Amino acid sequence: MRGAKILLESLKKEGVDTIFGYPGGVLLSLFDEIYNEKEIKFYLVRHEQGASHMADGYARSTGKVGVCLATSGPGATNLVTGIATAYMDSIPIVALTGQVATSHIGNDAFQEVDITGITRPIVKHNYLVRNSKDIPQIVKNAFHIASTGRPGPVLIDLPKDILAGEVESFVYPETPNLLGYKPKYEPNKMQIKKAVELIEKAKKPIVYIGGGVIASSAYEELLKFIEKIEAPVTTTLLGIGVVPYNHPLYLGMLGMHGTKYANYAIQESDLIIAIGARFDDRVTGDVKTFAPHADIIHIDIDPTSISKIIRVDIPIVGDAKNVLKDLLSEIKEKRHPEWIERIMQWKKQHPLTFSCAGEGLKPQMIVEKISELAGPDAIISTEVGQNQMWTAQFYKFTKPRKFLSSGGLGTMGYGFPAAIGAQVANPDKLVIDIAGDGSIQMNIQELATAVKYNLPVKVAILNNGWLGMVRQWQELFFGKRYSYTDISGSVDFVKIAEAYGAAGFKVEKEQNVEKVLKEAFNIKKPVLIDFHICGEENVWPMVPAGGSLHNMLEETELA
Amino acid sequence: MEKKKTISVMVENHPGVLARIAGLFSSRNFNIESLAVGETEDPATSRMTIVATGDELVLEQIIKQLNKLIDTLKVIDMSKEDYVERELALIKINTEDKNLTHLMHIIHIFKGKVLDTATDSLIVEITGNDDRINSFTQLVQTFGIKEMVRTGIVALTRSKKQKE
CATH class of the missing domain: 3.30.70.1150 (ACT-like. Chain A, domain 2)
Known part of the structure; x- marks a missing residue:
């Protein structure tokens, strides 16, 4: 059996049903096997970056490992952005790359790059396969590493001769052979005890959750926990969806574009219980003034996340679900009426709002409309920038794994291919990419993929003619010197959609928003909607970079 | 306060392991004073002795990050041992x-x-x-x-x- 066949058989043993990828010279023997493959569906993309984000969208929307494939050299380097995106957000993907024949490695051969070297800092682990018979064990290890502990991307580099090489028989190993890799799932009982003591003493506790709660599927335990100790809960961008937007204890997102009440609550709290979150700078603002009165309990499966940025009082290494179960069984019911009352006051005084002044549609209104019409099971991806923040602020999520967004890396061009990947994994669900006119153009070629495989993804472009978030910073911090952020009139999106065989709409009037959305949601093919929004709308409120969470800028303060 | 720590790292003797360790130090902005690598009594294992400097939080982070590498079998903080x-x-x-x-x-x-x-x-x-x-x-x-x-x-x- 050839190495290429061994690879496909190994992938099937891992339950792989989908690969997003692109062929190339060194992959010919693998594509020759894929040609006859029945159980794995292959999606041919138009740019390898698209394949990497599709694998990511597939993974985020299902919790399964996403798989992408690219040839050596430029094919492999085109995956890099997608791999880094998955790494920063702890998303399990396995990236397969072709490599020149082992005898040519190091010779600067045609389409050779050292992709294991290039990706080393942005993968959880990577492999260069040096013998065809090693393929099964390496695949086993790769999937195990990608999907366990703190998930992340793993790359397998496959030289041409390794894929073409013959192996006598195919035996798939039952277990990975990783001597030094043992993620810690069960928390230390002593730490649980200490945490319980602190929680029981706290008068103003707040729970701060991140993507780790989703990775560990700890939704139910989390809700029980916050209800049992009556603690308000705030989320990072990646934790959105874990707590339904209308839960009385929910404060929405915190940080730079978080709600005022979430940030105020953090600043005044006496105990932060951080779960599967990592105190990113977009969350903390100035570390020195972050939560000055709070003790911190930090629950994370990755010990390196703990005390990396802020020294915590009680570290608990373990899987969020297990830790929460243990805490629930140890802890007594708690009530904090005064604290909750104070937060309710803030909620009333500082709700997320937007003014309706100015020309053009209000982007926040469009997000709210999509939210209203799409239903609770719709999957929403975003690009990066204002479109992403407005979605995070105004979309009413009620379930996890419905919001796909590049948080850590902030990858423009992520949302559309991620939506395609999510649509492949969820053929019966409505999948919508909320985009900007800048970022959609970074992977717009994937319209061809969506049309070719009849994936009815919807793209709502919030078109303001600007690279909006950068323009916002230029307006606020650089004297309105709009250096290279004006992209107005760059393209006719309706014609682009039609040229690719998708449907396109342009919406300029408020009364058409709902009508067009409804129509688009009923079209069984990809649809691109070009919403002309008011040009200089900003994302409010805002903590300037490096500022303190209690000093949030608001629109009215600047007028 | 800056401190110095001697750390012993047992790693699987795979190609590229040294690059992973060295890369970790540069990409995480850790200071390395010296690094010595060699085979151990078990040819499948290498031992790296690293002398690193940094404040307490950084040194703690270095040990955790070394532990996190898949090829790492064991990290010994020598300052906690008699050595x-x-x-x-x-x-x-x-x-x-x-x-x-x-x-x-x-x-x-x-x-x-x-x-x-x-x-x-x-x-x-x-x-x-x-x-x-x-x-x-x-x-x-x-x-x-x-x-x-x-x-x-x-x-x-x-x-x-x-x-x-």
Whole structure:
């Protein structure tokens, strides 16, 4: 059996049903096997970056490992952005790359790059396969590493001769052979005890959750926990969806574009219980003034996340679900009426709002409309920038794994291919990419993929003619010197959609928003909607970079 | 406050392991003072002895990050152990128009070995801990050090003494 066949058989043993990828010279023997493959569906993309984000969208929307494939050299380097995106957000993907024949490695051969070297800092682990018979064990290890502990991307580099090489028989190993890799799932009982003591003493506790709660599927335990100790809960961008937007204890997102009440609550709290979150700078603002009165309990499966940025009082290494179960069984019911009352006051005084002044549609209104019409099971991806923040602020999520967004890396061009990947994994669900006119153009070629495989993804472009978030910073911090952020009139999106065989709409009037959305949601093919929004709308409120969470800028303060 | 730590890392002897460790230090902005690598009693395992500097939070982070690497089998924070450490240095010292008796005297005190002699220079081997090698180099500075190479520190934990 050839190495290429061994690879496909190994992938099937891992339950792989989908690969997003692109062929190339060194992959010919693998594509020759894929040609006859029945159980794995292959999606041919138009740019390898698209394949990497599709694998990511597939993974985020299902919790399964996403798989992408690219040839050596430029094919492999085109995956890099997608791999880094998955790494920063702890998303399990396995990236397969072709490599020149082992005898040519190091010779600067045609389409050779050292992709294991290039990706080393942005993968959880990577492999260069040096013998065809090693393929099964390496695949086993790769999937195990990608999907366990703190998930992340793993790359397998496959030289041409390794894929073409013959192996006598195919035996798939039952277990990975990783001597030094043992993620810690069960928390230390002593730490649980200490945490319980602190929680029981706290008068103003707040729970701060991140993507780790989703990775560990700890939704139910989390809700029980916050209800049992009556603690308000705030989320990072990646934790959105874990707590339904209308839960009385929910404060929405915190940080730079978080709600005022979430940030105020953090600043005044006496105990932060951080779960599967990592105190990113977009969350903390100035570390020195972050939560000055709070003790911190930090629950994370990755010990390196703990005390990396802020020294915590009680570290608990373990899987969020297990830790929460243990805490629930140890802890007594708690009530904090005064604290909750104070937060309710803030909620009333500082709700997320937007003014309706100015020309053009209000982007926040469009997000709210999509939210209203799409239903609770719709999957929403975003690009990066204002479109992403407005979605995070105004979309009413009620379930996890419905919001796909590049948080850590902030990858423009992520949302559309991620939506395609999510649509492949969820053929019966409505999948919508909320985009900007800048970022959609970074992977717009994937319209061809969506049309070719009849994936009815919807793209709502919030078109303001600007690279909006950068323009916002230029307006606020650089004297309105709009250096290279004006992209107005760059393209006719309706014609682009039609040229690719998708449907396109342009919406300029408020009364058409709902009508067009409804129509688009009923079209069984990809649809691109070009919403002309008011040009200089900003994302409010805002903590300037490096500022303190209690000093949030608001629109009215600047007028 | 900046501190120095000797860390022993047992890793699987795979190609690219050294690059992963070195890459970790550069990409995470950690300071590395020395790094010595070699095979252990088990040829499938290598031991890296790393001397790193940083404040307490950084040193703690270094140990955690080393542990996180998939190829890492074990990380030992030597500062928490009873251990011995040694480094070897080869130093080429200028001897032209110099008082050789005085130089030989210093070499003798430091239990150094002369490995090579030429008309204008000597190569001396010195083993010891960091301080010992530093004091030797300071003392022979007046003669003029033409070239020097150091292995970096290697360290092993002591076995538990019987019947404590």
